[in-house]
Amino acid sequence: DVKVTQSSRYLVKRTGEKVFLECVQDMDHENMFWYRQDPGLGLRLIYFSYDVKMKEKGDIPEGYSVSREKKERFSLILESASTNQTSMYLCASSFGGITTYTFGSGTRLTVV
Amino acid sequence: AQSVTQLDSQVPVFEEAPVELRCNYSSSVSVYLFWYVQYPNQGLQLLLKYLSGSTLVKGINGFEAEFNKSQTSFHLRKPSVHISDTAEYFCAVSEVGNQFYFGTGTSLTVIP
Numbered sequence: 001d002v003k004v005t006q007s008s009r010y011l012v013k014r015t016g017e018k019v020f021l022e023c024v025q026d027m028d029h030e031n032m033f034w035y036r037q038d039p040g041l042g043l044r045l046i047y048f049s050y051d052v053k054m055k056e057k058g059d060i061p062e063g064y065s066v067s068r069e070k071k072e073r074f075s076l077i078l079e080s081a082s083t084n085q086t087s088m089y090l091c092a093s094s095f096g097g098i099t100t101y102t103f104g105s106g107t108r109l110t111v112v
Numbered sequence: 113a114q115s116v117t118q119l120d121s122q123v124p125v126f127e128e129a130p131v132e133l134r135c136n137y138s139s140s141v142s143v144y145l146f147w148y149v150q151y152p153n154q155g156l157q158l159l160l161k162y163l164s165g166s167t168l169v170k171g172i173n174g175f176e177a178e179f180n181k182s183q184t185s186f187h188l189r190k191p192s193v194h195i196s197d198t199a200e201y202f203c204a205v206s207e208v209g210n211q212f213y214f215g216t217g218t219s220l221t222v223i224p
Contacts, residue, residue: 004155035214040121042202042216090155100146101204101212103155
């Protein structure tokens, strides 16, 4: 089975800190995605990547950036964390074409 | 862009009763349809998917869904629910290309 691993399940950071959320997949998937999940809003796409060093903005990229230096790793960066970025963050990956996403277990980030 | 509507944000149901979770999408072009389940404090797991072929799709844990092209719907059903089915359920739609569009989720609560 494909595994998508997010490095932290729970994270608490202070306002203004730079935050790194890491995601690693072990099945050579081309595509990787970062979503945030909030009650009543479902999943919203932040950034995605179809290949190494490629990145595309999703629906809500403001306040975030990403890095994909290696195919298996996709990092989400909060340059200066704010309280409105408190959320559940989900990473997903897939092969090219119309295929199923595989999700990580999520990182619940609290910014205080 | 697609829009995915899950009309019911919360569905309470008694144990062993049947349940239907509704999903409608906006586009009439060729789409691929998915249902994911999220148990508390976990990531999303694939329940079932429709890519082509028979419009009645069977998934894991006794769930099934029916693709109705004329009504642009993909409702999820289970004839008899268990306590362990208590979770958040997300409908997702994908067009040509890789981006998924998710609904806002339906919280299913099974009452003993």
